[in-house]
Amino acid sequence: xxxxxxxxxxxxxxxxxxxxxxxxxxxxxxxxxxxxxxxxxxxxxxxxxxxxxxxxxxxxxxxxxxxxxxxxxxxxxxxxxxxxxxxxxxxxxxxxxxxxxxxxxxxxxxxxxxxxxxxxxxxxxxxxxxxxxxxxxxxxxxxxxxxxxxxxxxxxxxxxxxxxxxxxxxxxxxxxxxxxxxxxxxxxxxxxxxxxxxxxxxxxxxxxxxxxxxxxxxxxxxxxxxxxxxxxxxxxxxxxxxxxxxxxxxxxxxxxxxxxxxxxxxxxxxxxxxxxxxxxxxxxxxxxxxxx
Amino acid sequence: xxxxxxxxxxxxxxxxxxxxxxxxxxxxxxxxxxxxxxxxxxxxxxxxxxxxxxxxxxxxxxxxxxxxxxxxxxxxxxxxxxxxxxxxxxxxxxxxxxxxxxxxxxxxxxxxxxxxxxxxxxxxxxxxxxxxxxxxxxxxxxxxxxxxxxxxxxxxxxxxxxxxxxxxxxxxxxxxxxxxxxxxxxxxxxxxxxxxxxxxxxxxxxxxxxxxxxxxxxxxxxxxxxxxxxxxxxxxxxxxxxxxxxxxxxxxxxxxxxxxxxxxxxxxxxxxxxxxxxxxxxxxxxxxxxxxxxxxxxxxxxxxxxxxxxxxxxxxxxxxxxxxxxxxxxx
Numbered sequence: 001x002x003x004x005x006x007x008x009x010x011x012x013x014x015x016x017x018x019x020x021x022x023x024x025x026x027x028x029x030x031x032x033x034x035x036x037x038x039x040x041x042x043x044x045x046x047x048x049x050x051x052x053x054x055x056x057x058x059x060x061x062x063x064x065x066x067x068x069x070x071x072x073x074x075x076x077x078x079x080x081x082x083x084x085x086x087x088x089x090x091x092x093x094x095x096x097x098x099x100x101x102x103x104x105x106x107x108x109x110x111x112x113x114x115x116x117x118x119x120x121x122x123x124x125x126x127x128x129x130x131x132x133x134x135x136x137x138x139x140x141x142x143x144x145x146x147x148x149x150x151x152x153x154x155x156x157x158x159x160x161x162x163x164x165x166x167x168x169x170x171x172x173x174x175x176x177x178x179x180x181x182x183x184x185x186x187x188x189x190x191x192x193x194x195x196x197x198x199x200x201x202x203x204x205x206x207x208x209x210x211x212x213x214x215x216x217x218x219x220x221x222x223x224x225x226x227x228x229x230x231x232x233x234x235x236x237x238x239x240x241x242x243x244x245x246x247x248x249x250x251x252x253x254x255x256x257x258x259x260x261x262x263x264x265x266x267x268x269x270x271x272x273x274x275x276x277x278x279x280x281x282x283x284x285x286x287x288x289x290x291x292x
Numbered sequence: 293x294x295x296x297x298x299x300x301x302x303x304x305x306x307x308x309x310x311x312x313x314x315x316x317x318x319x320x321x322x323x324x325x326x327x328x329x330x331x332x333x334x335x336x337x338x339x340x341x342x343x344x345x346x347x348x349x350x351x352x353x354x355x356x357x358x359x360x361x362x363x364x365x366x367x368x369x370x371x372x373x374x375x376x377x378x379x380x381x382x383x384x385x386x387x388x389x390x391x392x393x394x395x396x397x398x399x400x401x402x403x404x405x406x407x408x409x410x411x412x413x414x415x416x417x418x419x420x421x422x423x424x425x426x427x428x429x430x431x432x433x434x435x436x437x438x439x440x441x442x443x444x445x446x447x448x449x450x451x452x453x454x455x456x457x458x459x460x461x462x463x464x465x466x467x468x469x470x471x472x473x474x475x476x477x478x479x480x481x482x483x484x485x486x487x488x489x490x491x492x493x494x495x496x497x498x499x500x501x502x503x504x505x506x507x508x509x510x511x512x513x514x515x516x517x518x519x520x521x522x523x524x525x526x527x528x529x530x531x532x533x534x535x536x537x538x539x540x541x542x543x544x545x546x547x548x549x550x551x552x553x554x555x556x557x558x559x560x561x562x563x564x565x566x567x568x569x570x571x572x573x574x575x576x577x578x579x580x581x582x583x584x585x586x587x588x589x590x591x592x593x594x595x596x597x598x599x600x601x602x603x604x605x606x607x608x609x610x611x612x613x614x615x616x617x618x619x620x621x622x623x
Contacts, residue, residue: 011413011476014406014444018368018397027394041382042423109378113439116342116372117395118364291344 025123032131035104036097045100052093053139056086060143064150073156079144079169080241080250083176086143087237090180091205093139098184099197101128102282106289107192115290125282129181129275136177144169168248176240179271180205182278183236189285208235216255229258233270242267294356296321296447296479297341301350304336304503311336313503314350319481323473325490325497325511326483333503334483335375338449341481342372355447368396371440375451375483378436381425385416385435388424389442396443403442410438413476414468430461437468441478448472450482454489466493491515520580521552523563526573535566554579 031040037053038045060082066075083090105111114124148166156162184201191197212235219228232238238254245252246264258266295318304312311333328334339345341354343363352359354366379388386407393403411420414434419427424435433453440448453469454462470493473480484490490497491511499506507514525532533550536543539562542553552559560577567574 012409013477014398014402016402017399018443019399020397023399024395024397027391031391031394040387045382104380108380109374109376110380112344112374113372113378113392114395115344116367116370117392117443118368118397119395291339 021118021120021123024117024119025127028119028124028127029131029134032101032128033134035100036132036135038100048096049093049135052089052096053142055089056139056143057146059086060146060150063147064154067150067156068154073151073154076151076156077147078251078253079147079165080172080244080248081253082144082147082169083140083173084237084241084253087209088206090136090140090176091202094136094180094184094205095198095201097135098132098181098188098201099191099194101132102185102188103192103194103197106189106285107194111286111289112291121287121290122279122283125279125286129178129185129279129282132181132185133174133177136181137174140173140177141170144173165249168244168250171248172240172244172250175243175268175271176236178275179236179240182275186278186281186285189282205236209237211235212238213255220256225256226259228256229263232257233267236274239267239270243271293321295319295353296324297352297354297481299337299350299352302337302340302347302352303349304333304340304345305348311503312340312347315500315503315505316350317498317505317508319498319508320496321479322495323470323480323482323493325494326481326500327485327487327490327497328483328500329485332485332500334500335451336503337500338372338451338481338483341366341449342370343367369446371443371445371448371478373436373440373448373450373453375455377432379424379432382423384423385411385420385427385431385438388435389438392439393442398443406442406444407438410442411435413441414438415464429456430458430464433457433461433465437465441472441476445478447479447481450480452483452485454484454486462489469493515581517579518582519554521554521559521563522576522578522580523550523552523574524548524576525550525567526575528570528572531570532563532566532572535570536562539566551580 034040037049038047059077063075063077067073077085105114115121144166148162148169151162152159183204187201187204188197191200212231216228216231216238219225219231229242232242232254238257241250241252241254242257243264244250245254245257246261247268257263297317297319299315299317302312302315304310315333315337326334326337336345340347341352341359343359343366346360355369357366357369359366383391389407389411390403393406394400398406411417411434414437416431416434416438419431424432427435433456437450437453440450450469454465457465466489469480469482472478473493473495482490482494487497491514494511496509497511497514498508523532529545529548529550533543533545536550536552541559541562542555544551552563563574563577566572
């Protein structure tokens with residue numbers, strides 16, 4: 001006879017393993033990466049990130065179709081230019097998803113729950129930045145991977161050169177993801193209301209881009225080419241484009257880039273400063289939120 | 293038994309307020325109540341004990357670990373349920389509690405198992421798969437409690453766990469806290485501004501006011517017999533009062549009752565005889581017990597302190613916090 005019954009066995013103590021700092025940090029990374037794409041949250045949280053990821057893929061797929069049908073390999077987009085072309089979509093992704101990672105837990109006062117546990121402040125910040133960077137990298141790197149694979153399938157010539165450009169493109173994606181992740185999280189962390197956060201990130205990314213390209217145009221018209229190049233460092237997309245153009249063998253996509261390899265190194269240094277600054281600011285912000 | 297919490301001259305000064313003022317106390321294992329009016333420094337004390345906020349002066353130990361040097365170890369062994377709303381509305385209780393378990397270092401499968409167990413213990417069943425945003429206040433409080441217990445701590449800090457609950461929910465929460473202390477074998481530090489609540493569930497009660505210690509003693513010491521006899525008769529209260537007064541008993545009316553100082557044992561006989569002689573129906577005759585609330589109220593009568601508890605009130609000593617009183621009160 002097989003009778004199954006439910007026994008209330010009362011409270012049981014936990015005798016198993018308790019893992020250390022590395023595991024906790026990894027768990028935070030995975031949790032935040034999932035949150036960036038709305039996983040583990042209701043369906044409506046998944047709509048925006050996945051639609052944007054879909055839109056990111058469309059031009060790559062269309063381009064491959066053109067290359068394949070028209071047999072015109074020169075129509076293949078340069079890998080480093082892809083993210084510059086689609087900066088509006090990437091900006092919207094940053095704007096809608098940065099508040100999810102940066103300000104959601106501050107807004108709902110969940111942060112103290114982390115720091116009343118064995119969670120190190122810096123680990124939380126680094127896990128969030130790494131998770132958002134990875135989310136953005138997935139958003140930007142998958143389309144250019146589609147381009148590269150499509151190029152291989154349609155037998156675009158110079159496959160060795162293509163591979164090099166592709167790797168350069170991946171590096172540029174990673175750099176852009178880091179810079180945008182850093183900027184997005186900082187702006188969102190200081191605008192606790194979600195709507196404001198979205199607006200603030202959009203403002204910082206798009207308005208800075210538009211302003212810089214206008215001023216760059218004016219300076220070029222008046223003949224100040226070098227100045228115009230340096231101005232590109234003031235907005236994230238042309239900043240990363242400068243690194244891609246000067247150091248990673250990409251094509252120039254922004255209005256101008258600072259001159260020479262030195263210009264590329266300077267742009268890279270600005271990227272590093274942005275990321276380090278963001279970590280410092282986020283560290284202070286979450287430390288404060290942990291005491292609320 | 294060594295104390296679970298011990299503070300020495302703990303002070304916390306913010307630019308404009310002093311939250312804690314030279315607080316020295318020791319709490320034994322079990323369910324310990326921390327009582328004080330709003331702003332008395334309860335939440336600040338918990339933050340300091342968790343090692344989140346460095347105190348301005350003094351030190352403390354939690355489970356024998358120093359808050360300044362061993363905060364990390366303390367945070368592995370304790371759980372914390374904040375007073376405020378701390379739950380993201382767009383995840384399910386299961387998802388949230390599993391995540392919080394992993395933040396304590398529990399491996400994925402253990403985290404899931406513990407989360408399911410803990411949510412069941414606090415009384416959340418099928419609804420735990422729905423987003424928290426749709427929960428009632430009572431259910432949210434349970435989720436907050438579950439995340440504090442999920443990693444099987446040795447001590448939990450519960451900050452105002454009955455806040456916002458209706459009477460039934462309050463009773464259930466109090467019962468749950470009592471079970472945590474007894475059945476689960478987890479020590480509890482629970483704060484409240486309602487003394488009556490804590491009287492029901494605590495073994496030991498610490499009273500602070502304005503960041504100072506008022507009293508720290510076992511709960512029985514607060515509720516000892518007060519040396520006052522309460523008598524209720526059906527009608528003819530005044531007749532009985534007059535009858536007793538004529539025989540030299542200190543008696544006064546209080547509502548429908550007569551309150552009589554117990555001088556010696558013969559008072560009982562006198563009440564019985566009086567009721568019999570006046571042919572009154574005696575409804576109730578009992579020794580009145582102290583309530584913890586009396587610490588805060590100005591005494592309406594001069595209640596003589598029960599023997600053996602020198603810390604118990606005289607109206608003037610109510611706000612005194614001498615070390616002597618502390619030693620006398622804390623058993």
